[in-house]
Amino acid sequence: MDRAFQVDLRGVVDLLSHHLYGSPRVYVRELLQNAVDAITARRATDPGAPAVVRIEPPELTGDGTLRVHDTGIGLTESQVHELLATIGRSSKRDELGFARHEFLGQFGIGLLSCFLVADEVRVRTRHGDEPTVLWTGFADGRYRVELAAVDAQRAEPGTSVTLVPRRDADQWLTRPTVTELARLFGSLLPVKVLVGEVETTTGPPPWSAPAGTSPSDRRENLVRYAREVLDFTPFDVVPLSVPEAGLTGAAFVLPTPVNPAARAGHRVYLKRMLLTEGAEGLLPDWAFFARCVVDSTELRPTASREALYEDSLLEATREALGDQLRGWLVRLAGSAPRRLAEFLQVHHLGVKALALHDDEMLRLVERWWPMETNTGQTTLAEFRERHGLIRYAASIDEFRQLAGVAAAQDLPVVNAGYTYDTEIIERLPTVDRSVLVERLEPNDLTTRFDALDPGAELALRPFVVAAQRALDRLGVEVVLRSYAPASLPALYLVSRSAAFEEQLRATRERADETWAGVLDALAASGPAERPQLVLNHRNPLVRRVSALGDPALVGLAVEALYGQALLLGYHPIRPADAALLNSSFLGLLGRAVPEQE
Numbered sequence: 304m305d306r307a308f309q310v311d312l313r314g315v316v317d318l319l320s321h322h323l324y325g326s327p328r329v330y331v332r333e334l335l336q337n338a339v340d341a342i343t344a345r346r347a348t349d350p351g352a353p354a355v356v357r358i359e360p361p362e363l364t365g366d367g368t369l370r371v372h373d374t375g376i377g378l379t380e381s382q383v384h385e386l387l388a389t390i391g392r393s394s395k396r397d398e399l400g401f402a403r404h405e406f407l408g409q410f411g412i413g414l415l416s417c418f419l420v421a422d423e424v425r426v427r428t429r430h431g432d433e434p435t436v437l438w439t440g441f442a443d444g445r446y447r448v449e450l451a452a453v454d455a456q457r458a459e460p461g462t463s464v465t466l467v468p469r470r471d472a473d474q475w476l477t478r479p480t481v482t483e484l485a486r487l488f489g490s491l492l493p494v495k496v497l498v499g500e501v502e503t504t505t506g507p508p509p510w511s512a513p514a515g516t517s518p519s520d521r522r523e524n525l526v527r528y529a530r531e532v533l534d535f536t537p538f539d540v541v542p543l544s545v546p547e548a549g550l551t552g553a554a555f556v557l558p559t560p561v562n563p564a565a566r567a568g569h570r571v572y573l574k575r576m577l578l579t580e581g582a583e584g585l586l587p588d589w590a591f592f593a594r595c596v597v598d599s600t601e602l603r604p605t606a607s608r609e610a611l612y613e614d615s616l617l618e619a620t621r622e623a624l625g626d627q628l629r630g631w632l633v634r635l636a637g638s639a640p641r642r643l644a645e646f647l648q649v650h651h652l653g654v655k656a657l658a659l660h661d662d663e664m665l666r667l668v669e670r671w672w673p674m675e676t677n678t679g680q681t682t683l684a685e686f687r688e689r690h691g692l693i694r695y696a697a698s699i700d701e702f703r704q705l706a707g708v709a710a711a712q713d714l715p716v717v718n719a720g721y722t723y724d725t726e727i728i729e730r731l732p733t734v735d736r737s738v739l740v741e742r743l744e745p746n747d748l749t750t751r752f753d754a755l756d757p758g759a760e761l762a763l764r765p766f767v768v769a770a771q772r773a774l775d776r777l778g779v780e781v782v783l784r785s786y787a788p789a790s791l792p793a794l795y796l797v798s799r800s801a802a803f804e805e806q807l808r809a810t811r812e813r814a815d816e817t818w819a820g821v822l823d824a825l826a827a828s829g830p831a832e833r834p835q836l837v838l839n840h841r842n843p844l845v846r847r848v849s850a851l852g853d854p855a856l857v858g859l860a861v862e863a864l865y866g867q868a869l870l871l872g873y874h875p876i877r878p879a880d881a882a883l884l885n886s887s888f889l890g891l892l893g894r895a896v897p898e899q900e
C-alpha cells in the first residue's frame with residue numbers, strides 16, 4: 304500500500320522562513336495574493352462582484368489579531384478539506400499542474416507564510432450560497448474544520464483570514480507596518496485594498512495613463528513617480544513595452560554617475576504585485592545607467608517570489624529592453640545631440656568602461672564624446688575626418704609636454720591620458736579596419752624641426768660642444784634646430800625607449816647584484832638612446848647665448864635652459880637636476896649682481 308509523506312509543519316515553516324523567504328514581511332504579500340486571486344476567480348463568472356480587500360490590524364480588531372477580508376469566491380467545505388489541509392495543494396493549477404494564467408499563486412504554500420508571524424490562523428469563508436466554513440490551523444500542524452453556527456453565517460460570499468500573532472512577531476502586524484507593506488507590495492493591484500479606512504492602492508501603473516493623455520503629461524507623471532518612489536529626478540524617461548512578456552513600464556535614466564560594475568536593481572511587478580525592488584538581469588549590462596519599473600504578466604518568479612526566474616523569456620526580454628534603450632540613445636544623437644552630450648557628461652566613465660568590450664558603446668564614444676586635443680575639443684570621429692588618422696598622447700604628461708610644440712608644427716594630437724581613452728583609441732581599429740591610429744612619439748616632432756644650414760651649423764659648432772659638455776654628466780644630448788614657436792628656447796624630449804632606459808638605470812642603482820646582472824643584460828640589448836635637449840635657433844635668447852665668447856657663461860646658460868625645459872614639460876626633477884638648477888641659478892645671479900668694491 305502507498306503511503307503519503309508525514310510532514311512536520313514546524314520543519315516546513317522553519318524551511319520557508321530561513322531558506323525561502325528573505326523576511327517574514329512576505330506574509331502580507333501572500334495574503335493579498337490569495338485575496339486578489341479569489342476576487343479574480345469570482346469575477347470570472349460574476350463580473351459585477353465587488354473587488355475589495357480590507358485589512359484590519361490589531362489596533363482596529365481590538366483583540367490582538369490581524370484580519371484580512373476579501374470579497375472573493377470563497378471555499379466550500381469540501382474545498383477547505385482539500386485545499387487547506389494539504390501543503391502544496393492549490394486550486395490555481397489545471398489538471399496537468401500548469402499555473403493558471405490569471406492567478407498570482409500556484410504553489411499551494413502561500414498560506415503557510417502566515418505561520419512566520421502567527422501561532423494560529425483562522426479562515427472563515429463562504430462560497431456562493433453555501434454555509435460558512437471555519438478552518439483553524441496551528442503552527443504545530445494541527446487543524447480543525449467546522450461549520451459556522453446558524454447565527455454566525457457570513458452575510459456575503461468571501462473569506463476572512465485571522466492571524467493570532469506569535470509573541471515575538473507582533474511588530475510585523477502593527478498598523479504602520481501593515482500599511483507600509485500593503486503599499487509596497489500591493490499599491491498597483493487591480494482591486495481596492497484598504498488598511499482600516501485608508502486605501503493603499505493607487506490605481507493603474509503610472510506608465511499606463513488613460514488614452515488621450517498628452518505625451519508631456521505622461522512624462523510629468525513618470526518624473527513625479529520617480530521622485531516619489533525611486534528618490535531621484537530622472538535625466539530622461541524611456542517607455543518600455545515587450546508584448547511577448549506582457550511587459551509594460553518605464554526606464555528612468557539616472558541623473559548622476561554610477562559604477563557600471565554595481566549591479567542595478569529594477570523594480571519588477573508581476574501581475575501588478577511587487578516582486579522585488581532589486582531585480583537583476585532585466586537589462587543588459589551596458590544599460591547600467593537606467594533603472595526600470597515594469598509590470599509583466601508572463602515573466603516567472605522564483606519560488607520565493609523575490610527574484611525573476613532566468614529562462615529564455617527573460618533573456619529575450621532583456622534583449623528587447625536593451626534595443627529600446629539603444630533606440631533612445633540613437634534618437635537622442637539624431638534629434639537632441641546636446642542632450643546626448645549632457646548624458647555623456649554624467650555617464651562617460653561607465654560608457655567608456657563598456658566601450659572597451661561593447662562595440663555599440665565604442666561607436667557612441669567615438670562619435671559623441673568630445674576629447675581634448677591641441678587644436679581644441681573635438682570628437683574622435685571629427686578628428687579622424689579632419690586629419691585622416693588619430694594621433695594621440697598616451698598620458699596627460701606626454702600631452703602637456705608635446706601638445707603646444709606639436710601644434711606649432713601642424714601636428715594635431717589627442718590627449719588620451721584620461722581614464723580608458725588610450726584603450727578606446729587603440730580598440731577602434733579592431734572594430735573598423737579603416738581607422739588609423741598612431742601614438743605620438745617625440746621623434747615625430749624632431750623630424751619636423753629644421754636643421755641649420757651647413758654654414759651656420761659649422762659656425763655654431765664650438766657653442767654646441769660647450770653646451771654638450773655642460774650636460775654630459777646628466778646623459779643628455781644637446782641638439783640645435785630651428786622650429787616654431789620662436790618664443791620657445793628649448794625643448795626636452797625623451798623618447799619612449801630613452802624613458803625606459805632611464806627607469807632601468809634608476810632601478811639598477813637600487814637593485815642587488817643578481818638583479819643588477821639581469822638589468823644590465825636588458826640594457827645591453829639595444830643601443831643607448833639619450834634624452835635630447837633641442838635648443839631652438841629661432842629663439843632670440845638662444846641666439847644671444849650661442850654668440851657668447853665666455854664658455855663658463857655658456858655652460859651656466861645652457862644648464863638654466865635645460866632646467867626651464869624640464870619644468871615647462873612637467874618632467875620629473877631628479878636630485879642631480881635639482882643640484883644643477885641650483886648651481887646655474889646661483890651662478891647666473893652671481894654674474895648678474897656686480898661685486899662690491
Ligand SMILES: Nc1ncnc2c1ncn2[C@@H]1O[C@H](COP(=O)(O)OP(=O)(O)OP(=O)(O)O)[C@@H](O)[C@H]1O
Nearest residue numbers: 337341386393394395408409410411412413414462
Ligand atoms: N482568501 C482566499 N479565498 C479563497 N480561497 C483561498 C484563499 N486563500 C487561500 N485559498 C485557497 O487555498 C489554496 C492554497 O492557498 P496557498 O496560499 O497556500 O497557495 P496558492 O495561493 O494556491 O499558491 P502559492 O503558494 O503560490 O501562493 C489556494 O489555492 C486557494 O484555493
